[in-house]
Amino acid sequence: MQQNPESSEKWEVQLRKGSLELAILASLWEGRLYGLEILRHLETSSDLIVVEGTAYPLLNRLRALGLVETEWVESDSGHPRKYYRLTAAGRQRAMEMSGIWARFSASMNNLLAPLNREKSKPTGEEKP
């Protein structure tokens, strides 16, 4: 079968884009972080590498929607940093999205079970 790597990649990009909102809300669950900390948190605790130029505009929308609030905090580095914190609405939204995510991935895994069985078969049994 001819593979089409380009369209698979595109699909993955869309998938990541769609889950970024939840990923960012989740990374703020434990407390306030500034933009670069959020990016690093996503990178280290998952392998979600987020393009910086995408994350900041998204954070701005989450703020405008009232899901996060921001404050400027002075730092030792000589310049203030803009910290993000979940609001009550943001916590609620994150919980809702997390529930949707769990249900969705469970049904997808059910649906994909036959494909995964195919993958785990020894190579010798592959159909010609």
Add this chain to the structure above:
Amino acid sequence: MTVSAQSQKTVDAYLAALRKQLRELMDEDVNDIVAEIRAHILDKTSGETPGDSVSSTLAALGTPEELAGRYRTEELLKRAQMSRSPAFILRSIFRWATLSVVGLLVFAISVVGYLVGGWLSILGVLKLINPHTTGLYGEFSEHTWSLSFSSGGQPAAGVHELLGWWLLPLGLILGPVLFFLTFRFDLWSVHRFWRPRAWR
């Protein structure tokens, strides 16, 4: 580690270009965004672990045009997400009214629409509660010409009730309909006219 003068120039030029591209957003938002991106660049290029060069940091952010474009896209997404919230629509129109004549006009029409709609609805309900003393009263004589709604007290002599039971459907149906139409009008106006100037 300090950023060299050349790098400083590059960063300043980038931020100035970004500010220019963001001009259609609210001023306070623009200042906030530019300050945040500046802090991001400083954090990435100086400090304890200066892993990144200025050029790679700027490349990761995209060109000022691309970055500003994403902010504008998110702004529109935000509007789409909030567009069904009456509170948001009203706030937008209020802000819009302070900015342009069209906004002021939409605001004026909305105020009249909501007031008359709300008032008719209330009268319809009052007619149900006090059917005999609520009505549209008119006094027409050689010297006076007046028209008023009232409920509760006894009408003065020489004053005629004009609508009778018609007030009931008028108030209970036309009132909410007017209210709803005004809201639809606001929604339509905001979506039709209130857009970023240079949205591509």
